[in-house]
Amino acid sequence: MSVDVRLVRDLVATIDDREPLVVVIGDCILDRWTVGTAERVSREAPAPVVRVTESIAVPGGAANTAVNARALGARVRIVGLIGDDDAGTVLRERLATAGVDTSFLVEVAGARTTTKSRVVGGDRMVVRVDDLAGTPTADHDERLARAVARAVRCADAAVVCDYGLGVRAEDVVPVLDRDRPGTIVVDAHDLARWAALRPDLVTPNAGEAAALLGRDLGTGADRVPAVVAARADLLARTGARAVVVTLDRDGTVLLDRDSDEGFRTRAIPASEQQTSGAGDTFCAAATVALAVRAPLHDAVSVAQVAADVVVREAGTSVCSAAALLVSVTAPAVTVVDHDELADAVDRARRAGRRVVFTNGCFDVVHTGHTTYLRQARDLGDLLVVALNDDDSVRRLKGPERPFNPAEDRAGVLAALACVDLVTVFATDTPIPLIERLRPEVYVKGGDYSPEMLRETAVVRAYGGEVVMVDYVPEHSTTAVVRRIREAAAAAAEAQSAATAVEARPAATAADPDGAADAGTEVIPR
Structure with missing residues (x-):
């Protein structure tokens, strides 16, 4: 996708100047990555043996959205439930180090923090282990609602990240209705739960959109016309002013209430990597752009660029404002679909x-x-x-x-x-x-x-x-390959002749022809 460099530069400068306040509300996850080489299979079970070279822990889920928004230049507050366990401590530290305000996190005594642990051997994920937090109690829900009420005061934008791990719409929607930020974005597995919030933008992936519609959208680029045809249903079922459906390698389709046609962005294809969280980056970038009142089309275009940046990185990655600028000021992409x-x-x-x-x-x-x-x-x-x-x-x-x-x-x-x-x-x-x-x-x-x-x-x-x-004689690929092969054959023949000469016994006074029996052993006296 080609994005106007001036658009990105101006937007980054505006964000830097205004420093919008973005509140991220949702399911906080700690992503653990254990990376190594896998060169053999265990004798105990048909499983690869991974020799560990690196282990890292990074914010995931809503926490990943928060660090991406901060890296793009926004001031960020995060609201969510975490446990008082080691994972919760690590997650809070990682968020604070990234510059995210963690004072609105609700810590639950004796609870687990949701952790997703991935083991990667070589270029392949071997296993992912999910350790999920327990179901919140009414007291936890009430504490979360109070934290949301405090966090959204004077906010320019709020983004809800609901992955079905504890944050409930019935606790959050009334609070946001009472003190509504300038922009509300929702990224949820089940968007119907948030329809009453009337979001400005929702960001389902293809699977979530299909589940919302109750029908298959097809595969590959065929999904684009299917999404456009479902515009009215998607807007009605999400209650949103606009819907952007993310289609991985096929980019996105933006649908709004002002036009029957979809606005398309196209992803820059990347080699397969062990990536995670590109959707979080997309959502964060779109939210930050809308927080400084960027037009919807511009916000989605820049969000696509940000997602393109992180899919080229292994693991759960972050797109900074600097990386965003580099990606659009680098030489233009010449290879296109x-x-x-x-x-x-x-x-x-x-x-x-x-x-x-x-x-x-x-x-x-x-x-x-x-x-x-x-x-x-x-x-x-x-x-x-x-x-x-x-x-x-x-x-x-x-x-x-x-x-x-x-x-x-x-x-x-x-x-x-x-x-x-x-x-x-x-x-x-x-x-x-x-x-x-x-x-x-x-x-x-x-x-x-x-x-x-x-x-x-x-x-x-x-x-x-x-x-x-004009045709240039003797410069076809076939001719070039023929000359390379002929040169290789000649070099091999010359090497063979040289080897034969070296192997021939040297002449001596006793044997002037150098033809002594190769099997004769000379024993010194």
Whole structure:
């Protein structure tokens, strides 16, 4: 997703200037992570043996939301139930160290603090053990309600984090109704419980939205139209002014009462990590932005950026204001999915820019490639390179190819100054992508002719231009690989000959040909 750098800079500056007061109310959790290597299986049971290299304990749940809000520049008070056990002590210390006001935490004598302990061996979580707090009593609920009443005085925003671990809507809603902060955000497993609060924003994930609707939303990007179609139901059942449904790798969809269309954000795909709490970060960032009166669309866009930051970190992580700024001021992401590419092409075309499109395997990038890509870039204003995925390369080039996976090939192309955008496609030809983008110019190397390409008819049918650029002889990937193999074979042959010469016995006066029996043993006198 592309977010205006000025938007993020201005928002961070506004938060720093105003220091809004955010109250986090909810289920406090201590996340423990035990990390190590797992190189063998136990003889006692079919389970990996993890050799521990690191153990950490960090705030989780509502406590994670609180430390994220503080890291983004807000003043933060947290209200929740904790035990007087060791986990409660550690959690309070971690929160205080992060700058969160813990004076409104309600400590329950003899109670456990909810703890989630994860053991990670190598790159895989081996087990998660949840030690849950007991059910609060009426006295605990009353103490919590009084703490909420004290904490929300003069607050700019309140966020409720309800994971079904003890915080009850019937205790909190009346208090927030009496002294309502400027913004109320709810992140809850069961949002229907909080409908009476009439939140300004609720943040269900796809599973929570499906449970609220009582129907499946599908999978992957198919969830987006399903969420938009459910707009009226989601708003009615949550009682909220706006709903943003988080869809993990597919970003989010924001629905509000002023528009029938959803506002979409797109996540930046990240490699699989042992991550936890990206939803807490998203909720915290959106709340802090709304606390300084940012428009709803801007708040959600910045929250997506914050979530993108933490999913690249292992464990339960925090996005600071500094990390947020770095993420948007770093060089633009060049490798994009098809939806992002379509948006970028549309923006370029509206700005009067000429779009040039080419495609290929680009398995081993060489002079032939770079020459033709520079020539292609000169034909327009925006050069898009579509890259065959690994399966389609195997179908086209044989089982030994590609030599480099799609992620590496895309990274190399993205580093070229002449390339503006790179995307990966799975079909044998890029025709479906060409039909969607309708580039003004379609380019291929001069080792082809227009008549050889199935794409030619498609491009010419909508009025596009097909251009063949110069071919650089002996610089195809096949030729480069052939030369590498020939050089390797020659080096191996030379090494073999040298080894044979070294193995030959040296000549002596007694044996001038150096041909003594290799099995003869000389015994000194």
